[in-house]
Amino acid sequence: MQLLSYIISHTQLPETSVKNTVALLNEACTIPFISRYRKERTGNLDEVQIGDIVKYKDQFEALEKRKATILKALADQDVLTTELQQKIEATRDLTTLEDLYLPFKKSRKTKAETARKNGLEPLAKIIMSQNASDLEAISHKYIKGEILSVEDALEGARHIISEWVNERSDVRNTIRKQLDRFALISTKVVKSKKEDENAQKFRDYFEWEESLSRIPSHRLLAILRAEKEGFIKLKIAIDDDKALADIENRIIKSNNVCSEQIELAIQDAYKRLLFPSLSNESLQKVKEKADAEAISVFAKNLKQLLLGSPLGEKRILAIDPGFRSGCKIVCLDAQGNLKHNETIYPHAPKNDTIGAMKKISSLAEAYKIEAIAIGNGTASRETEAVIRKIHFKNDLQVFVVSEAGASIYSASKIARDEFPNYDVTVRGSVSIGRRLQDPLAELVKIDAKSIGVGQYQHDVDQSKLKNELDTVVESCVNAVGVNINTASMSLLSYVSGIGPKLAENIVNYRSEKGVFKSRNAIKKVPRLGDKAFEQGAAFLRIKESKNPLDDSAVHPESYALVEQMAKDLSKPISDLIGNATALQKIDLKKYCTNSVGLPTLQDIIKELEKPGLDIREQAKVFTFNQNIKSINDLETGQLLPGIVNNVTNFGAFVDIGIKESGLIHVSNLSDSFVSDVNAHVSLHQQVIVKVLDVDVPRKRIQLKLHK
Template sequence: MKLLVSYIISNTNLPEQSVKNTVDLLNEDCTIPFISRYRKERTGNLDEVQIGDIVKFKEQFEALEKRKKAILKALEEQEVLTTELKQKIESTQDLTTLEDLYLPYKKSRKTKAEKARLNGLEPLAKIIMSQNANDVESIAFKYVKGEVASVEDALEGARHIIAEWINERADIRNNIRRQLERFAIISTKAVKTKAKDEDAQKFRDYFDWEESLSRIPSHRLLAILRAEKEGFIRVKVEIDHDRAFDNIERRIIKSNNACAEEIQLAIKDAYKRLLLPSLSNEAMQIAKDKADEAAITVFAKNLKQLLLGSPLGEKRVLAIDPGFRSGCKLVCLDAQGQLKYNETIYPHPPKSDSIGAMKKISSLCDAYKIEAIAIGNGTASRETEALVRKVHFKNDMQVFVVSEAGASIYSASKIAREEFPDYDVTVRGSVSIGRRLQDPLAELVKIDAKSIGVGQYQHDVDQSKLQKQLDVVVENCVNSVGVNINSASKSLLSYVSGIGPKLAENIFNYRNENGVFKSRAAIKKVPRLGGKAFEQGAAFLRIKDAENPLDDSAVHPESYAVVAKIAKDLKTSIKDLIGNKALLQTINLKNYCTETVGLLTLEDIVKELEKPGLDIREQAKVFAFNQNIKTINDLHEGQLLPGIVNNITNFGCFVDVGIKESGLIHVSNLSDSFVKDVNEHVSLHQQIIVKVLEVDVPRKRIQLKLHK
């Protein structure tokens, strides 16, 4: 435990007691949302990000310790483990150093050096390395026998052994690593046989490219690696070879005789055949890991903003999945998102029944008392929006254009089939569009986050790391908003702290069999939902119209007694205390501190009582594109247009201006001053005004500038 805590502190600089207590809580199977929200006294008020860092370095340390044990066991089996080597391995704090220590004992039986050893050439290699012999060829002649047919064969075999020794020296490997870290150049060349392929053209900027590996932006490196993977370019990572040779020679060669000449040849062989290929691949992997981390961070930020997007709330919605030939699929949803009706209209070519379509939309809105219309932003979206805005509704009607990203993935999924077994994918997709308007978070958790389409190169990064980070983001978002246990889907329930997919299914089934939950205490009746799961999840599960009003708040059941005492002391009921800001501000919180409930928790309780169950998200706002802009051909330099940010990357953000192609605001066009983080200037789905800088119709590229 002590070593683990020290390792985490060395990587995070967090207070020792905070780290120790957090590790204890994690070992007790507590979740990050629960720890950060309800165990502030124990953690010293660490936030979700800091606790996430503790989790990350805890896992790194455990992986390192596991690898140490495996290596020590292997060395013991080889009977080569000395006390000194064991101490070095046990004290190592990083995986690279650990693998370097193990390298000399991790031999394949097929190496050139091993073959030379089997031919009895190791003594010759040692003589050469001693650098005391002048007539090396005469000495080598004594080893000419068996498979060693000549003096040159003997010397070559000895050099292979020396090359392996050089490759195994930690100081030499670290020196090359430092050179790669500081001076490595990544260069690319087009594969001539594929350079003219249509798919290769998007990578043509990298047909002849050269850049410092340490400075290459993450998005460019990932693009280059994708182009290499698809066979359009070849990639090399190199440093100054002469400098590398000189550095190695200074460490090894101490004489000026025939031995030195043989060692020089061995150094070149070691460098070109062993050191450079291995360490340049390592350097590339480090750069790739950094690029992955940057891309995953961008994706995670985007996903968080998307999941916490503005909900319309419990309103009756008409959702439209627009299309031309196949028509527009209409669905009517009640305020809880339940499907009430579906039909297809054909307002666009080839049928062009716009009058019939408008009548049908109007009559459905009357029949189902529709309060808002959601239109998918795919094919025929603009045309459908224009049609809807011509309809004369009896009441004011809000019209929203909603992102369809991932809706087709959902509509064909097992979750969608379970929800709507009697409907086809077009109906399910339309329902998803409508529900996204009502509550983006509740609907988007049903879709694999990688399919939502916010991020950069998400299919090129480490998929397990990406999935892990995105799961954390979804979990944090769900728990920060809270979940209505009586209306939530299994998907949404599964992300609640301490619940998971199996218990979510049990909750869902129990609700269907026994009716709605009337109190948080009733949650304990769910099969297999024990005390630990209740402790972790209860405060994130809300009960509307419960007998105890605290059941619809973020106050944890373990603190109900404290709230009851406060209410009693103030001579009022809990119900009358809630929302009474003036009365709540008269409380002397220090009077209610105990060993388990401190000021931080009490401050959170009072804050929650002032506005219980307050949704942290802003409400959805209507947005209208410029109705004169239908295609990229309608754009020209200097135009000012309304737009919605639909993706954020490290190099800028993409903006939907109401046509098929999104425009790019490059990072240099976000502000007149230096932009360190794109998210400091724009957020996903933010409504902004942009200025058109350049339109490249053949390449379908639009350059924009943020208009202040």
């Protein structure tokens, strides 16, 4: 089996596109670089399509690696036949491969192995021939050693037959098909845990049953978590009688004493070996599907969060609100540098509201503050109310900013390295302020799964989750571009071709030598070779460079093309920047070469029209309903402003300005059928919602999206 045919069979992409993309990947090219700057070679594949090629390339390589391991093990056991080798080499999935290997696995001591050591395999073969008439007389010959009776002999022979039945691929596939089509998953509460306070969030699953193949991913993950925490027991079931009948029809061809023994062996094989193994396999397969859906939801949310609206380079006063411990205030300059910090106590128990207002007013004037960022945690609404009472000399915008993950950042090594002389409260406030300036630049410092925009993210395959989220972060960072002279080590590490070590080298070089004045100067960074420069240079921006292309997404390898265009128009490059009239006069076909085609040339023109354009929208001020202070203030039918703070495949959660978020169930997103929640709402979208139901004891709020 060849790699290209494997990928093509799963993706249905053109062979040339797959072949060239695989070649680029083997040259250590990154997905952002390939999708943006090698369109001619890939046939204009996008990041998703290239990501699929990467996924199936990895799957194929894992399959081939497992094949090699199995073939070596079989050769070492001296059981590898030409026929078996051909079957293994032709296998296209791990399940079939493991079935082929199953009879030869060196397993721990089993009942069948014990029976073989007692010399009962010949008896098992006689029974399986199904033509012996006096089985009791035959069995007498095997009474010796640990075998004390005919029944002992027959029981041992049945154990061997059970193992043979279990190892048959056709039998295993028969049970698999029944599990795939008819399996039910059911749950029952553990009686001793029924009244446990922590068990109440799983109350819906105290007694539950539905089709395993149709269970939604969020429900399966919730059930598995409840089982893991010991609140419920789950069971997978199919029609056992039908399953046994199907197996018997495949194996039993007679109606005599041998068939009776085989029937007993089949029942034993099914109960002890087949069903436990294959039901777990089926559950794991459904779990993998649920993981994939949950990871996809998380990835979509993370992308929307990372590409959230930045306010830009503004001077910020950021507040991490609190009651007893006070509100931590920091003042940041336009580049996010900490200029001042202190604590105010506008709320109970000190209630120094007047002093707090005077302090904020004086700080806003002293540091020429342009906007205020308030964390959305404890005391957020109360702090916002205080801020809005202040009469500032200048018109300041007030934003409520998500604190999700800020505490993770403030206690991290990255935060300690940035602010070694400040405690976690100051670092957390700085993070809140910087998130308003540039969400992407700040959020990349936090482990993505700690940001809190996922669905059961701690229950899914952690390796797959990390890979997917890292891919999303890399995609977002490179889509926006990075100012190499101000970017943190964390942000730089996600730039195509850079990574953590080169990011550290860039920051150290910048500290020692000063800012980079051109893209070519990047090559002076220790250990940043030609390959890393090729992969990353176009995603790194140099502000105020002599060459205006250094602050654009035009790749340095295309500079000569742009220079030729400018020369042909008798203009300097600087006069082309933003000059749509001049750019539209260029005949792109004139500049096509063997390596550069229209897709790349069109990208260049688009970039020259608006060089370095931020793909993100600018941050907008949002105000909650000031009369809603807690869940007790909610009434059915109210229309309220809110911000979507999490999207799942069963609906969207909305922050309406109180501690509890409300849920817009997928059925309440539209009056028509909704197949994709993301088609109706997105993370951080400002919406108007209608209150449908309020369950105060369970702290649940049901909402409807108001059009």
